Amino acid sequence: MRLLTIGSSVFVGRARARELGHPESAAFLQWVRARRPRLFIPTPAIPEVAAALSRTGSDREVAQRYALAIGHLPNTVLVALDDAVAQQAAVLAAQHRLRGAAAVFVAAAAMFAAELVTLDSEQLERGAAVVQTRTPQTFLTIATL
Numbered sequence: 001m002r003l004l005t006i007g008s009s010v011f012v013g014r015a016r017a018r019e020l021g022h023p024e025s026a027a028f029l030q031w032v033r034a035r036r037p038r039l040f041i042p043t044p045a046i047p048e049v050a051a052a053l054s055r056t057g058s059d060r061e062v063a064q065r066y067a068l069a070i071g072h073l074p075n076t077v078l079v080a081l082d083d084a085v086a087q088q089a090a091v092l093a094a095q096h097r098l099r100g101a102a103a104v105f106v107a108a109a110a111m112f113a114a115e116l117v118t119l120d121s122e123q124l125e126r127g128a129a130v131v132q133t134r135t136p137q138t139f140l141t142i143a144t145l
Helices: 007-014 021-035 045-055 060-072 083-096 100-111 122-128 136-143
Strands: 003-006 038-042 076-081 115-117
Touching: 003 060, 003 100, 007 021, 007 045, 007 060, 021 136, 038 100, 045 060, 060 076, 083 100, 083 122, 100 115, 100 136, 115 136
Parallel strands: 003 038, 003 115, 038 076
Antiparallel strands: none
């Protein structure tokens, strides 16, 4: 079974048709629903997605429902931002010059030896020193080989 952490950027990319990476994010999340890999999603993804959508013009209620639904995807473990995750994220942020939120996603993926699927260039590039990182499109290309 595949172990995945999905960056907030993928959920936002799926939700907004005008977002860069929308078709790839939509196809990837469709693959996730069909194949049901084990997901490890850090809890900050939920408010991050809600904020990104509502701040860019999405209806507040729709943004809220969409973000809350992330935790209900099949085979999902919500990774709480507890002391252990925060400390690991701090170490990774300092060592790899990651933004705080980006470091939390990399830390969650690292804790569970999961691949990180994201559209965030910082997570893709700097996180690759810690975990396997892929864009949704790259992941789908490899997954279908």
